[in-house]
Amino acid sequence: MASSGITTIDQNNKKVVEVFDTEEDLAVSLAKYTAHLSDKFAKERGAFTVVVSGGSLIKSLRKLVEAPYVDSIDWSKWQVFWVDERVVPKDHPDSNYKLAFDGFLSKVPIPHGNVYAINDALSAEGAADDYETCLKHLVHTGVINLSSLSGFPKFDLMLVGMGPDGHVASLFPGHPLLKENQKWVTHITDSPKPPPERTTFTFPVINSSAYIALVVCGAGKASIVQTALGKSQNSEVFPVQMVSPEGELKWFLDKDAASKL
Numbered sequence: 674m675a676s677s678g679i680t681t682i683d684q685n686n687k688k689v690v691e692v693f694d695t696e697e698d699l700a701v702s703l704a705k706y707t708a709h710l711s712d713k714f715a716k717e718r719g720a721f722t723v724v725v726s727g728g729s730l731i732k733s734l735r736k737l738v739e740a741p742y743v744d745s746i747d748w749s750k751w752q753v754f755w756v757d758e759r760v761v762p763k764d765h766p767d768s769n770y771k772l773a774f775d776g777f778l779s780k781v782p783i784p785h786g787n788v789y790a791i792n793d794a795l796s797a798e799g800a801a802d803d804y805e806t807c808l809k810h811l812v813h814t815g816v817i818n819l820s821s822l823s824g825f826p827k828f829d830l831m832l833v834g835m836g837p838d839g840h841v842a843s844l845f846p847g848h849p850l851l852k853e854n855q856k857w858v859t860h861i862t863d864s865p866k867p868p869p870e871r872t873t874f875t876f877p878v879i880n881s882s883a884y885i886a887l888v889v890c891g892a893g894k895a896s897i898v899q900t901a902l903g904k905s906q907n908s909e910v911f912p913v914q915m916v917s918p919e920g921e922l923k924w925f926l927d928k929d930a931a932s933k934l
């Protein structure tokens with residue numbers, strides 16, 4: 674699967690891997706994929722619950738704020754959440770909210786009340802608990818679906834990146850939080866990547882999703898991609914390998930990230 678432009682699909686159609694010649698091509702396809710799901714969920718359930726990560730993912734969403742998508746998507750149906758957040762003020766350069774707001778949210782007419790940022794006045798633990806309470810309320814009111822299989826919230830689409838160490842959200846290799854199986858949202862105060870204090874969705878929530886787009890670009894991530902998708906002998910299990918949603922997982926890779934496959 675080394676060349677670009679190739680799509681592979683696993684036997685039960687739950688995992689799709691698509692490799693793009695350039696990050697530009699990837700961004701175009703990601704916008705099309707997201708717009709399609711927005712339309713589907715808006716029609717089916719009158720809401721589209723979208724979870725974003727921080728990092729390089731946000732730049733790869735840039736085509737959504739351009740024609741034709743900026744005018745064709747029904748932004749009023751979007752409900753936006755963060756899979757992880759750094760516990761810093763919302764206007765801090767490290768804030769995932771600020772990154773998404775500056776690069777994406779400020780350019781589309783999503784109602785302000787449909788954007789769920791953490792309470793940045795709280796401690797990491799307090800912010801995680803507060804976010805979980807907010808999610809529970811939204812499940813109760815039917816904005817967020819509940820998985821009948823797992824009993825955890827089932828978001829329509831998670832758009833997530835992966836760090837060069839194989840972390841997803843703020844779930845880092847070897848960290849005890851990888852095993853959290855009760856909480857919906859938890860916190861970390863010793864993140865190996867700064868800033869140290871963060872909130873993060875847990876794996877049961879991530880893996881209850883209807884759709885996950887895992888967006889990975891750059892040669893610096895090729896070894897982990899090889900471990901996750903290729904024939905690497907690496908015995909360590911990286912967090913990204915624990916991503917296994919109830920619904921569909923689609924990997925969006927650029928040629929460099931896929932270079933070791």
Ligand SMILES: O=C1O[C@H](COP(=O)(O)O)[C@@H](O)[C@H](O)[C@H]1O
Nearest residue numbers: 726727728729730834835836842
């Ligand atoms: O710290 C974080 O890093 C990951 C990966 O970021 P990237 O820039 O390497 O794509 C990101 O997905 C996560 O949301 C963020 O908090």
